Amino acid sequence: MGVNNGTVQTLMSDFLRTSGGVAVIDGGFATELERHGADLNDPLWSAKCLLTSTDLVRQVHLDYLEAGADIIITASYQATIQGFGAKGFSKEESEAMLKKSVDIACEARKIYYERCRNSASNYTSDGKILKNRPILVAASVGSYGAYLADGSEYSGDYGDAMDLEFLKSFHRRRVQVLSESGADLIAFETVPNKIEAQAYAELLEEGIKIPAWFSFNSKDGVNVVSGDSLIECAKIADSCPKVVAVGINCTPPRFISGLIQSIKKVTTKPILIYPNSGETYDAELKQWVKNTGVPDEDFVSYVNKWCEIGASLVGGCCRTTPNTIKAICRTLPSRSSYLA
Numbered sequence: 004m005g006v007n008n009g010t011v012q013t014l015m016s017d018f019l020r021t022s023g024g025v026a027v028i029d030g031g032f033a034t035e036l037e038r039h040g041a042d043l044n045d046p047l048w049s050a051k052c053l054l055t056s057t058d059l060v061r062q063v064h065l066d067y068l069e070a071g072a073d074i075i076i077t078a079s080y081q082a083t084i085q086g087f088g089a090k091g092f093s094k095e096e097s098e099a100m101l102k103k104s105v106d107i108a109c110e111a112r113k114i115y116y117e118r119c120r121n122s123a124s125n126y127t128s129d130g131k132i133l134k135n136r137p138i139l140v141a142a143s144v145g146s147y148g149a150y151l152a153d154g155s156e157y158s159g160d161y162g163d164a165m166d167l168e169f170l171k172s173f174h175r176r177r178v179q180v181l182s183e184s185g186a187d188l189i190a191f192e193t194v195p196n197k198i199e200a201q202a203y204a205e206l207l208e209e210g211i212k213i214p215a216w217f218s219f220n221s222k223d224g225v226n227v228v229s230g231d232s233l234i235e236c237a238k239i240a241d242s243c244p245k246v247v248a249v250g251i252n253c254t255p256p257r258f259i260s261g262l263i264q265s266i267k268k269v270t271t272k273p274i275l276i277y278p279n280s281g282e283t284y285d286a287e288l289k290q291w292v293k294n295t296g297v298p299d300e301d302f303v304s305y306v307n308k309w310c311e312i313g314a315s316l317v318g319g320c321c322r323t324t325p326n327t328i329k330a331i332c333r334t335l336p337s338r339s340s341y342l343a
């Protein structure tokens with residue numbers, strides 16, 4: 004673990020202090036696996052690589068560390084006990100797979116630290132950042148909609164019959180296993196609606212021993228994707244003592260400033276931002292389609308503005324790459340010092 008003496012509540016503030024006020028999150032993980040040739044057309048999506056391509060998973064984590072990320076997010080976004088079960092794995096095997104997603108990220112961090120130790124400078128001639136610094140491993144938990152693998156993490160529509168207890172029991176064991184796996188925190192990502200945020204907040208109170216962040220997604224720049232109020236969602240995160248950061252991921256860059264302003268109204272917890280490239284995922288085509296996608300340079304030109312208005316953790320989501328993360332590091336005043 005990269006930060007010493009941290010308690011659950013102070014983990015993120017301690018971490019941000021040692022990171023110079025702003026920390027860098029990694030970039031798109033599943034889409035980066037795909038860019039390296041992985042076929043993720045599967046209900047497990049990126050978690051399929053936990054079964055077939057662990058070396059690639061480790062390599063992509065390392066690529067993000069060498070691009071300057073301070074926080075790497077595990078391949079467990081769409082890894083669920085139910086999803087592995089549907090492929091014939093036992094409960095024990097499925098739980099082992101969850102643990103493995105964290106183990107691989109921790110291995111990458113260990114290899115990275117070795118490379119830092121063996122490197123004469125913080126920045127190599129081929130553009131790698133090898134700077135010894137605190138690094139956190141965040142265990143990803145994607146939404147119930149992500150498990151459904153039908154794009155409903157972008158609609159947030161779970162039907163009228165959905166209830167809180169169902170969602171809690173869906174996520175309970177997975178969250179327990181990930182919280183005992185050696186990860187530093189849990190990243191609840193792409194949270195599409197209020198009921199799922201509530202379910203996570205209540206699960207965290209069931210004796211979970213590591214902190215978490217809540218990251219919502221939006222497709223209108225005002226509400227979360229289901230149409231539920233972002234303000235109300237952020238309030239749920241704010242009132243949960245285990246939640247150490249609140250924010251937005253997998254949302255077009257152009258919406259981010261407004262969303263930060265909304266979140267700020269209801270919480271003083273650190274705000275995290277990791278937008279996608281601005282393209283849209285077409286669930287039927289199972290493809291990212293271009294619309295208002297912004298190239299890396301434009302995406303990055305927003306970053307300091309986001310920090311000025313309140314973000315303190317910044318990275319990228321789907322279709323962003325290690326180059327995006329490098330460019331984010333280069334633009335942050337607190338980082339540029341070791342990237343000369």
Ligand SMILES: [Zn+2]
Binds near residue numbers: 252253279320
């Ligand atoms: Zn994404």
